[in-house]
Amino acid sequence: MTKPNLSRRLPPLLALSLLLGACSQAPSTPTTSAPTTTTAPVSSPAEAHLGLGEAGVLPGGAPINQDASRNARLGPVTVPPGKGLSAQAFWGDLTSLVQLRVLVLHTGTGDFGLSTARALLRQNGIPFTEVDTTATTLTPEQLRSSLGVGLYSGVVLTSSALTVQDSSGAYVSALNADEWNTLFAYERAFRVRQLALFGYPQATPEDYGLRAVPGTESASTDVTVTPEGRSVFPDLTASALPIRNAFNYPTQLTPVPGVSTTPLLRDQAGNILAATSTAPDGRERLILTAAENPNLLHTQLLGYGLMQWLTRGVHLGEYRRFLQVDVDDWFSASDVFDPATGQVRPGAYRFGAQDAVSLRDQQSAIRAEFPLARNFRLAQAFNGFRADPAAPNTCAPDSTVKDALSAVTKCVAGSFDWVNHTRDHFLMDTMSYADSLTEIQTNFEIAAQLGLPVSRQAFVTPEHSGLGWYSPAPGTPKQDFGLQAGNAEMLRAAQDAGIRYVASNHSVLSQWNPECPNCGVTSPLNPNVLLVPRWPNNVGYDTTTPAEAAGRYNAVYGPRGTAPYHDHDLSYEEFLGSESRLGVLHILNGTAWPTYMHVGNQREYAPGRSLVTDWVRAVLSDYSRYSTLPLNTLKWDDLGAYVAGRTAYEKDKEQIVATWDRNTNLVTVRYLGPWNRAATMYLTGTNSTQGSTTTYGGRNLTRMKVGALGALLPVQPR
Incomplete structure (x- = not known):
């Protein structure tokens, strides 16, 4: 069902792109992009260069334009009333079966959280369906099949209230009360977890047991994983995780009847920026109160744990990290x-x-x-x-x-x-x-x-x-x-x-x-x-040599360079730090390149000492400061075969249907493509001897061929 155009979207925020201009035998050229906010345009060409990472720099780049992150604001939301429709349709002929696919609910192409949802799911190879909640009415028929099978094993909200602004500028939810009730009924019936990629701590459309701490909002902070948070982010170290260029709402717990909230990330003042929360009806939710973007370090470091939590560690696709x-x-x-x-x-x-x-x-x-x-x-x-x-x-x-x-x-x-x-x-x-x-x-x-x-x-x-x-x-x-x-x-x-x-x-x-x-x-x-x-x-x-490397870089991007970008010539250590942070982001996105x-x-x-091993050491030092996940290095023949297999899977995955029986922890996988061929399939969280199985991050990753007759694999959820 199509909705009327009831609202205007929030301005896009943090729409940063990892755009690298480089030639094979010259430094990479920083790329200019339009500003990501309509309220604070870029005032000079230098500010238009986009940046990323812990220190907010791109190769050859200046500090990023902070205006976009400062405009990443949410606030108290009004949920439009529904028609009082009952969600009883969910309670007939339900099964214990859910398909291994994630539902992404967003507010249109300008939604600042959509790029993050896409990036994290794609990196893991997880099939997903997007629904624009400003244009489509959410109904039970979109969430479960006529045979009572749940169509999604996880739900991602780009913001916790799917916030838009009405014609007066007030914050409203893109879903009305009936639609929220439909979504909650589905999550409860099929034991499906919900992840909110960014949220303002409030009581509507549901209460997570968190409230904002007035005056602590910022675009820069540091957080550490709580002891309880290690169950969600087991690979993160005790080092403080920098959140930069991302507006955030530090929060504190507040008692809510029937709600149990567990802090996952705290800042230096003890405020909470991520938490899991169990609703009175038993549904499991996770909310982040810092804005996310796939080109920011904290998003990529958190992404692995978030996807594993959302899917209970059982999903089509796989995720590994490489140092090639x-x-x-x-x-x-x-x-x-x-x-x-x-x-x-x-x-x-x-x-x-x-x-x-x-x-x-x-x-x-x-x-x-x-x-x-x-x-x-x-x-x-x-x-x-x-x-x-x-x-x-x-x-x-x-x-x-x-x-x-x-x-x-x-x-x-x-x-x-x-x-x-x-x-x-x-x-x-x-x-x-x-x-x-x-x-x-x-x-x-x-x-x-x-x-x-x-x-x-x-x-x-x-x-x-x-x-x-x-x-x-x-x-x-x-x-x-x-x-x-x-x-x-x-x-x-x-x-x-x-x-x-x-x-x-x-x-x-x-x-x-x-x-x-x-x-x-x-x-x-x-x-x-x-x-x-x-x-x-x-x-x-x-x-x-270091002098040559820094000199070559500064000859282009220093204040007297051919493409002036920095306000001073970088030392070799500064240059290496900038390059290593980019290398870490390349590792975190899960590609084998x-x-x-x-x-x-x-x-x-x-x-x-050599420039190559200086770079490798710098990357590994930065990476190991934050994560304990191992890094794979493959010989080129093996690398090519891995990329070929992953490419084949990605091209076929929309025709691969995997159905998880929550009662027996068995997953049935079938390929719906041509009957006379088999597709490459990856399944994470298996407990199987079929196919080729690799263990990574404590989870079994199985790769095998699957055809029209299908396969049955046992799984072990987290």
């Missing part, structure tokens, strides 16, 4: 940026034998220092044209060895994953089939001669060339002409060489799928090739 780092151009010489002159010296540095031995030891030290990354392994994308296959296998070559790096490469080969980057590093935008095949196959032959354990199905093209992102004329910036403008002959050669997975650039819009953040992209020129996006960062390709750097960044500029 690619380093391009092993064996090649590196350009070097001179911070004193601002000039680049072409080919001025070549990664050396001692650098390689030290890098192996630095990697081992990182594993020992950070148990959460105990299987961390750098992936080296190599160009074999300068390698000497006849070099001896030794980590201590003497002066008689023609190419010391080749000798040491043989010695440290087992320490890294190796990925084909072509023999000569020629751009492949217009390369012929024959030349492309020669570049790939010859490099594989060199790998075999050197004894490199190379990933055979993965490939990194030089500068992500051949994928439709190229310079239209010499000396001009690269442009995104789309994957259709790529090199089909190169892709055909790659396929014939056994390649199935090709690295793409996440900063190029056509080379990743914003609607499916965990999906690879099937090449439109060759359906047998899957593109796996890689994250750029601001460690310049032509930098080998590698961050890519370049071989000059691996120079041992001081004993046991």
Whole structure:
């Protein structure tokens, strides 16, 4: 049923986008966006740069525009009266069955909480249905089937009262009293949990047992997890969690008959910013009184626990975290940026034998220092044209060895994953089939001669060339002409060489799928090739020392740079802090995408130090300060296979129906697509020996094929 246009939406808030502009061999460029509020427009171009993270900075970015978060206001809400309709329709022919799908109730495309709900559910691969409560009347028929099966196993409210403003500016709920009663009756009948992503503590439309503490509202605070909160956020550490650029309402408990409230997060004054609450009718609810946004650190850190609580740890899809780092151009010489002159010296540095031995030891030290990354392994994308296959296998070559790096490469080969980057590093935008095949196959032959354990199905093209992102004329910036403008002959050669997975650039819009953040992209020129996006960062390709890295960055974004952004030149420590916070956010969003750097960044500029391992250590230090969830590192062949499986699931999941019997804790899964094929399915919270099962965060994640005949799996709810 369609509703009349009864209200206007609240101004969108915190509509921040993680937009990275970067090229393969240059710092990423900060992206300008329109302001996210109509009441406080941006006053200067610098303020238009969006930011994120603990300190509110984007790579190359200034502090974010705080006006959007300051306008993230809610308040006492009036619930429109209904017609007094009874919810008795729920009580006929109900079952103990619910489908593993989440209902998202929102107030339209401008709803500030909608992007958060979408992001958290997509990261976990959880199917969901959105209902715009300003346009659709909520009825029992939307919530349970004619056979008495509940259609949703969890409910997300973008704000606790689904707040909009009427023509006078007063806060009203988009649902009337009948609709709220319908929703509550459903949640009670099917034991479905409700998550409010942002809420003003009040008694309507229902009371959580919390009240705001006047005068404590702010856009910045720190919170810690309470002892009781560890049942919801078991992975979070005792460190204070920073909430930045997000308006929040600190609260205190208030006695409410029949309501039991458990604080989850408290600020330094002891005020509550998140709590679970049991309603008088037994329904379970969780409310956050700080605004959320998927590009903010606190939202991503809380997201895993929130989704597990909402679904009781049983849902379609899966969530894991990854630390993948690619380093391009092993064996090649590196350009070097001179911070004193601002000039680049072409080919001025070549990664050396001692650098390689030290890098192996630095990697081992990182594993020992950070148990959460105990299987961390750098992936080296190599160009074999300068390698000497006849070099001896030794980590201590003497002066008689023609190419010391080749000798040491043989010695440290087992320490890294190796990925084909072509023999000569020629751009492949217009390369012929024959030349492309020669570049790939010859490099594989060199790998075999050197004894490199190379990933055979993965490939990194030089500068992500051949994928439709190229310079239209010499000396001009690269442009995104789309994957259709790529090199089909190169892709055909790659396929014939056994390649199935090709690295793409996440900063190029056509080379990743914003609607499916965990999906690879099937090449439109060759359906047998899957593109796996890689994250750029601001460690310049032509930098080998801290002075060069900071100087390169400041030459662009410092006050005297080509794109002035900061009010001072950043020190190396400040630069590294900004970059590491972005790296942490990439980890938290659950994608398996590698961050890519370049071989000059691996120079041992001081004993046991390199720009690459400095970045890795900074990321791991920031991450482990807040979370105890382990980080996965996969070899490229395994990474490609994982991305292929997750991509297949994401494309099929709307035709996968999973029904959970709450009485028996058995889940029936069926694929409703073509009868003669099976779909890839992920199920979290299983207690099954079927398929392939991995344990992560204390939960079993099962991957298996499922067809029209279906499968029956036992589950263990939290």
